[in-house]
Amino acid sequence: MKDKNPNRLTAYGFLVFFLGLKLILSFVLVNSVYELQRDEFLHLDQANHLAAGFTSVPPLTSLFSWLIKAFGNGVFVVKLVPAIIGAITILYCWKIVGFLKGNLLAKCLVAVACICSSLLRLNTLYQPNSFDVLAWTAIFYYLLRYFDQKEAKYLYAFAVFVALGFLNKYNVLFLIIGLLPAIIITPNRKIFTDKHLYLSILLVVLIISPNVIWQIDNHFPVLKHMKLLRATQLVHVNRFDFFIGQFLFFISSIFILLAGIGSLIFYKDFRKYSWIILTYIITLIIFSYFKAKDYYALGLYPVLLAFGAVYLSRVLVKKHILSALLFAFNIGTFIYLLPLLMPVYSPAQIIAHHKRFERVGALRWEDGKNHELPQDYADMQGWKELAAIVDIAYGKVKDKSAVLIRADNYGQAGAVNYYSKYKNINAVSYNADYLYWFKMDKPIKDLILIEWAGDEDPQRKSEQPLFDKITKIGELKNPYAREKGAAVFLLEGAKKEVTGIIKSEIKEEKNDY
Template identity: 55%
Template sequence: MQNDINFRTSKSPQVDLAVLCGFVIVKLILPFFFVNAAYSLHRDEFLHLDQANHLAWGFQSVPPVTSIFALLIQFLGKSEAAVRLVTASIGAATLIFTWKIVAEFRGGLYAKVLSAIALICCAVGRLDLLFQPNAFDLLSWTAIYFFLIRYINTKENRYLYFMALALGIGFLNKYSICFLAAGLLPALLISNQRKIYKNNHLYFAGLVALLVMPPNLLWQYHHHFPVVGHMKELARTQLDKINRADFLKDQLLYYFNIIFIVLAGLWALLFSKTFAPYRWIVIGFVISLGLFTWFRAKAYYAAGLYPVVIAAGCTYLALLFNQRWKKYLRVLMIILPLALFSITVKYAYPILSPQQIVAKHNKFARVGSLRWEDGLQHDLPQDFADMQGWKEMARLTDSAYARVKDKSALLVRADNYGEAGAINYYSKFKNINTVTYNADYLYWFKMDKPIKHLILIREPNEEDPQRKKEQPFFKKITKIGEVTTPYAREKGAAVFLLEDATIDINSRIQSEIEEEKHDH
């Protein structure tokens, strides 16, 4: 790859560093421009933020790493800006690792710049918009690839241990990283890098990775492996509805803006002599993607496979178009992703207000943005609708909460984790401690004192809008109001105040909790 040497970092490392810092700054500030003020946080974010108040080695929905980031957000003030900054920082770290992978492929500054633009302009960039495990999952996968490539290039055993730590910590963030390991292990064995299995340090590094995992596995054991129930529920409600062909089609759609880079990367890794030492990457890519397809995974689960392919594609294209008139095509390769991104960004990010999206209904419907998990067309993309109505719900709950004098005898219970987390986040009463029988909140009930009053938040279109079920157990039931935000997924959710219980509410709720745990 000598033709690209003139553009390498060795000639001007200061310029490389300055350009990288520029992209990092862009990555950090983009989320603040990509979210319209009409939207609040997403329902999933509220759950993860609440985990900071219940630190443990595991949770029903996710492993523990997300709660550490939630604690950091709490330290930074817990504002929406703090949430955006932390997630954007994780995305910036992924960009840095991808930049470093390009350097390991002996790519120059142009290839690095193209890789940074590619990451920003494709679906990978969207994963660090929301505070979910997905952003760090992407970072973990990219770090593992970097350390393994770095080991192959230098033969320094320390990179095997760094890789193992990235794998172990990645496991404590999201279990889907096992799909990466399932792809890499046979890929290395099949490829010309199989000699790595003769290195004892690989196995010692494997032990390091395994030593990181037991605390979470022990937590799962002591709680009867709630992750199994969570995965069954996920499969029943979401994954079983995913068509395998649609999963593969979505891989093309997610990376449409940079598809020429992805295809160039796969071609280079398969056929280029320059990339011969890295054939295992494309073999692992195929194996992991095949496993995701077989298990009907969501399309974004495979996102971690792409940064390394993007790095290879950018390096290969920089080499391919580095002579005479072909150099002018380099400018086109920079402009094309940016141009396509400028067209598609409004479909991927909540830049437009709900009213603007409704006005462009046909355009959004044509690209499939309005189809939800239920298979039906709606007014807003599902993720955008999940960022609506929460502040109104919290205000209604606060109105009910303020009416109760003895708050030590009051329990606030929602129907789902989005409602519970949103109320805890936006309520002006910082000790409101809303819980639900849903997700991790099932383990967070505090009933050390007798409960006399109950605030219920019920989902839209529920079966008992008059609260006939609870009428025999409370002297007074008042409907405070319901969510009226037009395009919220929770539109119609109602808030009820149930006062002066006539039975032992504690034992009844405890019984329902145990029943829910048993079902999970």
């Protein structure tokens, strides 16, 4: 039966428009000079090694990668997946506004707030972060519905997204830790008397159990990964910058965000939703304590934007000029800040506007130092060039079944596997998941090495006694690439002991990791 309600039809039309706009902008606001990002190659390669767990991320991303591979593994499909996830996030924000009895103005406000924010940039990268934000938003939505209607189906939907969030990124555990005290100290603690809560917890356990068992069998590599992360990246995180970042992510939507936070604290009609603002505060404190990266908390914000949009729509009812000014500020500020939020500038343009990027901390890398380009952008340069050099070396190998391609890091290995013209080239590394993907079932005759620019043995003197011939094939010349200067060597005629040495190194690296 057709829906004859014109208002509902108009709302559906606007929703379709915003979802379509979200997808389109995810493509057109990325300069074609940029290639895939370092982490994306690792995630895509996981499709070739499906398992219940990985050292870098939980297994859900590998299933997305398997689907991407099934649809051709092209860049368009790679980019389409996070864009669709971002669009679904907007859909859940729309549903939260609908739950709060928000009007069309509120729905449009939250859609624009999500699009004109750092979430747009997040959804251009094929990483677990996009689904992380979606899972958090869905978790808030289904809890809102459950606390309002006490229907068990919402608890089970909540449980499914907790489980999927866990299988996507363990980051969701911080949200659960923040939720527990927030619910306990509010009247919503009655949830603990509902038997369906415990059945839903059982559902979560069942869904995540393969990954938990994998972690146990592999001696909890997630703990080792977190230790390495703290030592190499989180050590450079400044807590003050963490809190500043929370507002910079949504600077274009700042009025909607502040309205969301303020209304949950002071607005009488939203008082029964106080558990949301408590969860927000507690989770931020936990993240700050552990010196987490600022974007880890992005999943907290769509629900706040939804509340802010509803509150402002009530304040601005029939105040059309003020409503128009709010949209103008949101969209206008986003356009002004667009080069800082999205990779629309080429590397040369970024360097030309160096001061503008430096002022907002966009040039600070994980090492705590400023560089010419934002780290993500430098990580999207030079990969095709590197893969082409490796292909030259690989083409010179006579017995391709007995050659090992060993990269210095997972980005190099993944980029070679993705961009190489040779199928099943299987570049590996002692880094991240690649450490477990070596194929050592037969003796190695030749070795292709990819070494970083700062390597202490550029002449490969340490390998000379182990091979008949060593040739430098080339090095990465792209001046904007993070891997600039990475060199490719072809080591031919391996001695018998080479295979044993590499196996020993693999074992040692696994023990250290």
